[in-house]
Amino acid sequence: LYMPSLWQGRFRQLRVIGDKSGGQTAIVYSKSSKKACKTYKELVDTANIPIHIIHVVRNPYDMVATDMLYRNAYIHGRKRNATIHHPYRNNEQLQKSIRILYSFASAVWGMVENCHLENILEIHHADHVKYPKDTVQQICDFLDVECSQTYLQECDDKTYKQLSKTRELVVWNLKASG
Numbered sequence: 001l002y003m004p005s006l007w008q009g010r011f012r013q014l015r016v017i018g019d020k021s022g023g024q025t026a027i028v029y030s031k032s033s034k035k036a037c038k039t040y041k042e043l044v045d046t047a048n049i050p051i052h053i054i055h056v057v058r059n060p061y062d063m064v065a066t067d068m069l070y071r072n073a074y075i076h077g078r079k080r081n082a083t084i085h086h087p088y089r090n091n092e093q094l095q096k097s098i099r100i101l102y103s104f105a106s107a108v109w110g111m112v113e114n115c116h117l118e119n120i121l122e123i124h125h126a127d128h129v130k131y132p133k134d135t136v137q138q139i140c141d142f143l144d145v146e147c148s149q150t151y152l153q154e155c156d157d158k159t160y161k162q163l164s165k166t167r168e169l170v171v172w173n174l175k176a177s178g
Contacts, residue, residue, distance in 0.1 A: 026104035029111045037115035050119055052143055055108070058125040060101065061167035067097040068170055089171040125163070132159035 029036040044051050072088055112120065121142040128135040133152045140147040 023104060025111070026107040030103055030107040033107075033110060033114055036111060040111075040115050040117070052119045052121070053117060054139060054142070055120055055122045056125055056128075057122055059163075059165075059167065060105075061172075062163075062165060063101050064094070064097045065166035065168075065170045067101060068093050069166060071097065083169065087169050087171050089173070091173050094170065094173070129160060129163050132156045 025036075028039075040051075068090065069088060071093060072090065111117065119142075121139065123135055123139065133156050136152055136155045137147065
């Protein structure tokens with residue numbers, strides 16, 4: 001877990017690499033589950049070390065709302081300007097975002113089951129915001145990586161102290177749209 005203000009040390013053997021691309025992984029799997037499972041198996045065989053997967057779970061309402069707001073910004077070329085007092089309202093986009101996020105979630109769990117993934121740690125985003133030291137320690141333990149109290153404190157200092165509740169920035173109106 002990279003922290004810019006801390007010395008990263010020297011190494012002889014690479015022990016941990018990572019990427020934050022859960023959405024892209026879900027898209028790849030949903031397009032071709034056989035290819036995704038084959039790619040995972042090739043990674044395991046090539047690395048010749050155990051692969052550990054950290055799955056961060058976020059409130060699904062926030063995920064849907066964030067998707068809606070990003071798509072609105074992309075389509076209309078503007079920043080997310082919704083507020084609690086002026087929430088974003090678009091029933092068609094709401095339904096589309098729900099379908100997209102449901103397909104992502106289904107793809108992730110399909111990949112876990114069908115590709116026989118092992119070594120998976122599930123972290124809840126809300127727990128990380130509330131108890132960052134505990135969740136970072138849990139991740140380090142899972143990865144079998146030592147972390148100092150300084151490192152844990154640095155992670156705590158860099159973690160947002162409140163959850164982003166984008167679910168409060170959209171209107172949840174699920175009337176059928178034909």
